Amino acid sequence: MDDGAIWTGDAERLAARVRAYNPKSDADLIRRAYVYGAQMHEGQYRHSGEPYITHPVAVAMVLAEQQLDDATIVTALLHDTIEDTRSTYGEISNTFGHEIADLVDGVTKLTKLQLSSTETKQAENFRKLFMAMSRDMRVILVKLADRLHNMRTIKSMRPDKQEQKARETMDIYAPLAGRMGMQWMREELEDLAFGVLNPEGRQSIIRRFVTLQRETGDVVDKITADIRIELDRAGIAGEVQGRAKKPFSIWRKMEEKKIGFSRLSDIYGFRVIVDTEEACYRVLGAIHQRWRAVPGRFKDYISQPKSNGYRSIHTTVSGRDGKRVEVQIRTRAMHEVAETGVAAHWSYRDGQRVENPFAVDPKGWISDLTEQFDAAADHDEFLEAVKLEMYTDQVFCFTPKGEVVKLPKGATPLDFAYAIHTRIGDRAVGAKVDAIRVPLWHRLRNGQSVEILTAEGQSPQASWLDLAVTGRAKSAIRKTLREADRDRFIRLGTELLRVAFDQIDKRVTQKVLTTAARALGLSSPDDLLAQLGSAEIETRRVIEALYPGLSVDNRDEIDAAAAIVGLDPEAAFRRARCCQPLPGERIVGITYRGEGVLVHAIDCETLIDYENEPERWIDLAWHAGNHPPVHDTTFDLTIANDAGVLGRICTLIGAQKANISDLNFLERRQDFFRVKIDVEVKSVEHMHAVRMALDAEPDVATIERVRDPGRLL
Known part of the structure; x- marks a missing residue:
């Protein structure tokens, strides 16, 4: 194929886009990559019928919009060559160098991961994903851009494939983009996936927006003008941006709050971009002086930045006609990081890498993110830790010395203690939050000062696993419990397994133990017995792994009236209808004078109503064993x-x-x-x-x- 014929408009526009922010860009390198990719993909077509090369070019253009370096742009052009063509790692290395070959190989390995498979395999895939990110985070940037273009063109795929890709995007790629600080990409990925998974829901939101605009006019333009007037009065130079929130963001708020569209107030978002940090706080003062602030909706991420480098002030006020309006205030440098997140580390301008003081070191960021996962003893632990850290918002609390501790939303003093040091967590007996004594299961809020109370001789209890939220705390508790009670658990596990095997007329032998341990992904029979004894694995799982089809449901059932651990023998209890907790779920009790205890699932939203009444909370757990179907x-x-x-x-x-x-x-x-x-x-x-x-x-x-x-x- 003639090179001149390949060097077409798409490639020229890409090279021009890169030169616009990086005049020192190697245009010849980009040209050669395009020619090579076009040759490798010749004869291949997308589901839409377009030549396949249009996809790598589109992915490269997404990354060029983030002003990324030449190596990342070239990797985007070549990202499918090793997987889908006759190209090899060695050939790319010889033609484009080791750095680009390694990046293309990393993207290829990520593409081969089936992230929507079973839980155990998904945990292992998350490990591989984080390992790839730790080597060079540009790999995941290319993969995210690849997924974004695939979602933009998903309508040409089969319906079942659309649903699979959309679910995978919603569960994994969108939260990952958000955690990396690429909020614009997260919102677009979520909204594109939402359009596949619930097209009727998305269309209903859009229709209501159209109706609202017809009734009230362009609210965004009106409020934007209002904010500009206040900036002019205060003598502050700045840019004001406004927009309606994405349909999925609105749908999620409606689902979380269980309210209809007409009752949803903060459906518009506005952004003020100024030159200095001092101006940010002046803007905040001007806005609060003009409109009434909504309590509990103020966050200062400038003084307490997120781990991905995000800095901004968030406030919500009652604006025009009483409508709630969310306003984000930041400097231009902060805005660049807010738009590109961790990717800002590789951004170029005028041929030079941008020295943005707010861009985080990606190696440090990924190291901090993965450090707590290294101690996970098994796949389930690791997956639990990953999901907790990726899918939750953060709260910022302070030590007595004023140091900031970042925790996921819903964290407890136990999580705070283990975030400081494992030794402090192991010895925790209570906590003081803003100088008030609270139990270890108290939920922490933004800005609170936390002091952990410790005692010599204290050690972790099994019930702490239900109180802790972070993967770091749970892993540390499990590790200490295993080490302290390992011998006792092995003896108990041996007896539990013997009794269970007697019920199905089988004998426990060393070979049986070795086979069962291997089937459950454990390193030794002792590990299997220890986890049986500590109730981390049920004997039923061992029997199902060795003898599918056999049942131990005939073992003695637990009395439903005495199914709860942690209550006085005569105490009456009821399961709350608001969450319908089941044996095996984490639970907590709320006392009612003269009416006993109401048992809730630990994640029940109703528990928020009792956060200021810690004296009514009781730490509970279900009895281990065979519960009746009641x-x-x-x-x-x-x-x-x-x-x-x-x-x-x-x-x-x-x-x-x-x-x-x-x-x-x-x-x-x-x-x-x-x-x-x-x-x-x-x-x-x-x-x-x-x-x-x-x-x-x-x-x-x-x-x-x-x-x-x-x-x-």
Whole structure:
């Protein structure tokens, strides 16, 4: 193929875009990469029918918009060559150098990861993903740009592939982009995935926006003008930007707050960009002087920056016509980091790497992110830690000396203690928050000062695992518990396994233990026995791994009236209808005078109402063992309106040894029914088994476990 024929408009526009921010860019290198990629992908086409080379060029253009270096741009042009063509690592290395070859190879390895697979495999894939990021974070930048362009053009894929990619994007790539500080990319990825997973929901938000604009006019322009007037009055030079929030962001707020669109107030976002940090606080004063601030909606990320380098002031005020308006205030340097996040480290301007004082060192950032995962003893621990750290917002608390400790939202003093030092966490007996004594399960809030109270001789308790939120704290607690009680747990695990095997007429031998340990991904039989003794693994899992189909459900059942650990023998308790906690879930009790204890799941939103009444909280846990199927849980199903469907669903539930206690029709349509079914199950694992069986039924379109805070007992 003639090189001149390949050097077409797309490639020229890309080179020009790179030269615009980096005049010293090696245009010949970009040209050669384009020519090479076009030759390798010759004869290949995308699902849309376009030549495949249009995709790498589009990915490179996304990265050029972030003003990234030549090596990253060239990697984007070549990112699919090793995987999809006859190209090799050696050939790319010889032609473009080791740095680019390593980057292309890293992207290839990431592409091969099936991140939407089973939990255990997903944990291992997360490990590989973080390892690739730790070697060179530009690999994940290319992969994110690749996913963004694929999502922008996803309509040309098969419907099942669209849903798979959209789910993977929503669960993994969008949160990762957000954690890296690339908020614009996170919002676009989420909204594109939302359009695939719930197109009707997205369209309904857009229709309501159109209606609102028709009724009230262009609110964004009006409020932007209002803010500019206040800046002029204060003599502050700055740029004001305004926009309506993305449909998915609005949908998420509606779902979280359980309110309709008409009651949602802060659907507009505004940004003020100024030259100096001092001007940021002057803008804040001008805005608060003009409009009333909404309590609890102020965050100062300038004095307390996020770990990815993000700095900005956030405030929400009651603006024009009483509408809530979120305003972000930052300098231009802060804005560059807010737009590109960790990628700002590689940004160029006028041929030079930008020395942005707010851009974080990516090596330090990824090291800090992965440090706490290294101690994870198994796949589940690691995956739990990763998801906790990636999918939660942060709160900032202070030590008595004024040092800032960053924790995920919902963290407790235990998490704070282990964030300071493992030794302090192990010896914690209580805490003082803003000089007031609180229990270890108290939820911390932004700006609080925390003092950990310790005692010699104190050691971690198993119940602490239910109180801790961070992966660091949970790993440290598990490690200490394992080390302190390992011998005792091995003896207990041996006895538990012997009893379980007796029930199925099997014998526990060394070979059986070795095989079971290997099947469950453990390094030795002693590790297996220790985890059995510490209740980290149930004997049922061992039997299922060795003898699929055998059951130990005939073992003695726990009395439902005495299913809770941590209550006085005569204390009455009830399960809260707002969250329907099941055996196996983390729980806490709230005392009611004369009425006993109401048991909630630890993540129940209702618990927020009792945060200022720590004396009413009781640390509880479910008894380990075989619970009877008397714990009701509610499913919301959409099923086909066809003969025999409802009967098959009832049969499926019965086959899982669960009981239907109530059934109501919520909607009746020509082609489908929506049904609410109350099912009595043994545990959260039993509930998942029932749900999985129903989800696998072809005539079940959707299934959701209902946990409605409005349905209290």
